[in-house]
Amino acid sequence: MPVRRPAPLSAGLAVAIALGTVALLHGGRIAAAALIEGVGCGVLGAGVAGVRRGWRVTGGVVAAGGAGVAAGALVWGLGVAGDAVGLLTTLPGYLGAVVLFLGVMPLYGSGSRWLVKAGAGLVLAGVLLAGLLNSAGFGSLLLATAGSVVAWDLGENAIGIGEQLGRETPTARIEGVHALGSVAVGGVAVWSVQFASGWTPADASLSSVLVLLLAVLAFTVALHE
């Protein structure tokens, strides 16, 4: 059976969203660095696809170029991040995006769900650290959390579709519909948390936070029945 690589549309979207969360959280030059890293990854992916299809020399050159651009953007972004706090919140995001990209490029075989999960997890870690250190606004944090989950979802879907249908099959429709669904759920999540948080002021006392915690846990347990 031929090796089936992940569907490119969802794969590209997944990486883009992962980098987008980094850009969203930190803005400014870090966002620019994330954008350039995204472009570099895209070029690298195209080059690798070319090499696998047989255009060794052209593909190799393109891939090397893309890798160089992505690495350069990464280094620049980290440099721009500034102090330790900045590094702690941006490094996991960048790294996560790169790891996710390797999972869907794919680095080997038909893609690695593990790498995709790890990459999205790293991006999420960056978001949570940013929340912990209060280095981003609540709205951005919410969107970035949703973004990391959607990035994982699209990456895993890309691998699954690639395994079952193959890259050359036109699958844009099912990928698009699935992506819309996940983004919609993310949007609803963000909106409802914002709505719910309107009920508890930001400097709420510990007891009210505890009540909220118990409610959430009870709901979660009920859902898992």
Place this chain on the structure above:
Amino acid sequence: MSGRQSTNRWRGVIAVALVAAGMGLLAENPALFLLGGVGVAFAAYPLLSPAPDPHLELERRLGAVSPRHGETVEVTTTVRNAGSRPLFDVRFLDGVPDALSVTDGRARRGLVLLPGDEASVSYTVTARRGKHAFEPATAVVRDLSGATEVELDVDTESEIDCVADEGDVPLRDRTTTPAGRVLAEDGGTGVEFYRTREYRRGDPLNRVDWNRLARTGEATTVEYRRERAATVVVLVDAGAAAYRGRGGEPHAVTLGVSAAEQVAVALLEGHNTVGLAGVGREPCWVAPAGGRDQRVLLRKTLATHVTFRSTPPAETTAVVGQAERIRSRLGPTTQLVVVSPLADDDIVEAIRAFDAHGHATTVLTPVVTADRTVGQRLAEVERRNRASRLRSAGVTTIEWEPDTPLVAALAAAGGNRR
């Protein structure tokens, strides 16, 4: 046919909620805590997304139902959502027959189908000799979140039947005087006038002198012969061992059924009485008769009888016993044409028993052994041994390569006396 499965792909997303809430609690950071709500929403997503209950209908249109070998056939399969719910993620794979390969386009597609919607998959296959029935198409349907997957087979009867190059065989000029009139002009009664010549490639099968072929192994074409109806039974070996073939090509039973049909039809056109027999899952028997009805009956039996199915039987088959029962039904002058890959000794024993009881037997054997592995080469050696054993017992055995037309094998058989 229908299997519903949880993909469990969303398992673990609740960890997002727990980690965020836990960190928020430990750090007394309500904003962080509330980020867990996003995880909760995504954990609820697969539980709230309804599992798909797909009802799909299929229609397949073939560009050519009886193509020539090597001709391209365009296949257009249309899938329709016959249910009342939208299907957001349908992964469709058409059931291309194993022996055929897709040469243009793809036989698979991702589809989004609202109720009543239709979508088409178009591709091209290249025809190869034999009958190829399409397998059921597979559709893997997922709900919007991807949490539940339902796999179902959708079927519609489609078949590509590729026989030998009939177009290459010139029809005998019907203006040549039929034997009856020649005899009448000669005025002799009881004198059988016939002339034979060596079989030439291109002569139609119904002019082959089967009696002579069985007796002497020579393939000759008869001209101006007063047609003497012969009774012939065509026996197809569909025993468990016969279901073998080269990888990716039709197996010997598919080829055998196709060859049996050609031979039977050709003999019927020559005004012989032809019957059909088969050994395999069950013995198959159609008594010899002539005429158009018999032709229809033979074709129908070859296409539908359980013995000639293209999937191999699950258990071993008692070929020798079935052959004996068939032999008891043969008339004293009935001849036999056996189509078999000679894959085991049982069929050889059966053939020799037929021959020993006075039925002139001809064996047509498709060569379906490959030579890539030691096992395959051994099988080929065994097959050749069986063929030569039959020949030395006086049974005419004609081998044919499945890629070449049957008539060419007969021409070759006429060429080198074996």
